[in-house]
Amino acid sequence: MRVALGLLAAAPASALAAGQAATLDARLGAIEHDPAALQSLVQAGRNQTDTFCVYCHGAGGNSVNPEIPDLAEQNPAYLLAQMRQFANGQRKDEYVGVMQKLARTFTPREEVTMALYFSSVPLTRHPAAIASLALRGAPIFAQHCVACHGGGMGRGEYPRIAGQQPEYVVRTLTNFRKDAASRPSAVMSSATTGLKDADIQALAAYVANLPVTPQSYFALYPHPHFPGDN
Ligand code: HEC
Ligand code: HEC
Numbered sequence: 001m002r003v004a005l006g007l008l009a010a011a012p013a014s015a016l017a018a019g020q021a022a023t024l025d026a027r028l029g030a031i032e033h034d035p036a037a038l039q040s041l042v043q044a045g046r047n048q049t050d051t052f053c054v055y056c057h058g059a060g061g062n063s064v065n066p067e068i069p070d071l072a073e074q075n076p077a078y079l080l081a082q083m084r085q086f087a088n089g090q091r092k093d094e095y096v097g098v099m100q101k102l103a104r105t106f107t108p109r110e111e112v113t114m115a116l117y118f119s120s121v122p123l124t125r126h127p128a129a130i131a132s133l134a135l136r137g138a139p140i141f142a143q144h145c146v147a148c149h150g151g152g153m154g155r156g157e158y159p160r161i162a163g164q165q166p167e168y169v170v171r172t173l174t175n176f177r178k179d180a181a182s183r184p185s186a187v188m189s190s191a192t193t194g195l196k197d198a199d200i201q202a203l204a205a206y207v208a209n210l211p212v213t214p215q216s217y218f219a220l221y222p223h224p225h226f227p228g229d230n
Helices: 024-032 035-049 076-087 099-103 108-120 131-144 166-177 186-192 197-209
Strands: none
Touching (some): 076 108, 166 186, 166 197
16 A cells, blocks of 8 residues: 555544544544545654654664664554554564563554554665575475465565565564564464574575565455454
8 A cells, every 4th residue: 555645635534533432443444435534644653653763663664774674565454463562562672672662652543543654655675685595585485485475465464574674584584483482473483493594594585575566455454353453
């Protein structure tokens, strides 16, 4: 989903007004059919993130630090799920030790607007330099990864890994392989069991080089329920 920020209208009545009884699903469903409300939420998310997240994740979530993930053009349901995992302590950022403290301060509205904003910003890609390494990753990806991540764009809570920062991907896959307590994921732990260090390096180069293709808005919200939503 790409929303042209230049076209943002003045904020209309928000589809995410505080305190309403409707579920987050219903509210997001309403937003899908209300481009003006969507643009207003994206703008709110931009205001929320431009002063702080930018220090680590870069302008618009395009990170310039290879150890810190890009949030730009990431699937919003995944971003939302990760913010909630940081907030509830299931996931811990051991790199700078910040995300778990920060995420506890986000209101539900802030989480949603930030996720919508980052997903709307086109990713600036930084392809891996060593093409032969990326080539070695292709068959490993086809065997172990494509079932869930597709061509790299993921879907819903399955992250887009196409174009992701390679150093971050190496660290993350290594953590999944050792079943690190900082980020438990049964599916990723089993997908990475048996990978050698060289396989992980090759996979990170391969996914960094995968094309990033804009997804339809509906593909981004395939699930009827969002985690933590009642
Ligand atoms: C001081 C640096 C820092 C700041 C500021 C920061 N982050 Fe992060 N963030 C990180 C790091 C480092 C990670 C990766 C942690 C890990 O290795 O698991 C991360 C991960 C994330 C992720 C998960 C991404 C993924 O691909 O799984 C989300 C979502 C996120 N941050 C959102 C935010 C938002 C929203 C803000 C601003 C309100 C913010 N961050 C501010 C450092 C920061
Ligand atoms: C059975 C489904 C499944 C398979 C197979 C799978 N993944 Fe994943 N992957 C996921 C899910 C779900 C997550 C999100 C985990 C979480 O909630 O922390 C994820 C997360 C990731 C992340 C973290 C993204 C980020 O921004 O932090 C990377 C990198 C990744 N997978 C790469 C791979 C690679 C490479 C393979 C093949 C070796 C693979 N995955 C196989 C489902 C899968």
